[in-house]
Amino acid sequence: MSGNTITHGVAPVGEPTGTTRGASVTLHRAARELGLRRSELDLAVRLGRVRTVFDDGGGGRRVPRDEIDRIRASDGFPEVLRAGVRAVGTTEGAALMDVTTARFTRLARLGVLVPVQFYVNRYRAVVWLYLAEELRQFRADERNTALLKGRTPEGLRDQLEEGLDLRPRNWRGRHLGFLLRRADDPWARAAAVASLLDAAEIPDVVTDPYERSHLLRFRPAPVTHGSPGSPAAQLAEEILTAADPDEVAWLRSDLAAAVNTARRHRPAPRPALHAVPGPPGPRSVQGETAQPGRPAAEHPAPPGAEYPRRLSGLFGRLWRRDS
Known part of the structure; x- marks a missing residue:
């Protein structure tokens, strides 16, 4: 039995993609300065009540100094902030x-x-x-x-x-909202939607293996509970994955639309295929000799042209294995 109780449409919320370390602090430092436990700060970030930015030094996400100042200057700080999380x-x-x-x-x-x-x-x-x-x-x-x-x-x-x-489904809706708020690239938004689908659903929606491979680059970090393969981790994976047929159909439709938007914004990269040069002089093509000034017939595709199709199954297996 399933139901529709929420939507996951989220108004765009821009987040700067980089910041200097002098203008931001780590999440642990931000939690101390805001009078929160680290788990409370994480929830505040998920709810969009504390803005974070990417660390341009590769150290994860950080909280801008001006964001901390804004929150500390708000009415009722810190009681209102604590009550809200x-x-x-x-x-x-x-x-x-x-x-x-x-x-x-x-x-x-x-x-x-x-x-x-x-x-x-x-x-x-x-x-x-x-x-x-x-x-x-x-x-x-x-x-x-x-x-x-x-x-x-x-x-x-x-x-x-x-x-x-509907508790798992409603939690997934909230989780997707968090992922979409944090995504700053159309491919990241598509990957956020894909993260709630079973891996077997992805190739049916995203048929191009290079686009599936590109989605992997933007895949959000999984929600982890317990060590990999443990019963707790398996339960968390079940909760994270849509199961109701109508929810799956809804997410598949959203994924197709998100990939189409991302494709228009920036096509997925794919390897360049180089032409194989033929020997100089006239060539016989399918029993016909090319004459000067006469366009030659198209040559059969070189063996390497089959390469993308052979990769299709490989990328599908990689998606399922890494998901």
Whole structure:
């Protein structure tokens, strides 16, 4: 069972692609200066509340000094900033909304409450986290009173009994929004969309092997939990990958459009194929001798012309292996 509860359209947010080290600080330093734990700063960055830039020295992302000054000068600092990135689990979230944990979980599975983070605990269970700020706003809205106090409508109960759970899908929507906000190149935006699809879907949408190879260069860093190959890592990969047929179709359509936009902006690079020179003088082509002043017929393609097609399967395998 699937549903459509969110969209991932994101207004363009420009980010400078480079900065001098003297005008920015590391993420650890920024967290200290903003009075946040590192995990809280990471969430603030994901939510677009703290702007980052690429380190032109190759050291990852950094926070501009003027961004830190802007945040520190804002009203209510640091309490407002901390409150805006406070994430809570089901028990604490239910208490904030004054509902039972069972009702809270039902609302989350129905897609009414959207998780902002997750982690895999030591029992290999997925723990979803929600913004406390959003939960308080939801509870304060009178339009939601029936959902908080009334009986769950029969149609929704039927969906829950059939296994509906929109938490992974809604988290993916939020994650994609973060990736698109941070992308500063059309190919990076296409790679962000591709990162939510199973690797087997990519060749069907991006049929050109050189474009698939180019997408790999812009592939966002994967969301990791636990060591590679561990149960926690496998669970995280499942959450990151779209599964519902309608969500997959939606992402495939978005990927095709994003690649088309990127192609118009800058075609994917491909190796140059050099012509093989023939011997001087008249040549017999398919039983016909070329005469002076008469254009010769086209020569058959050299064996090397088959090279791109042979690479097609290789790049598909590379995508699946590296994804």
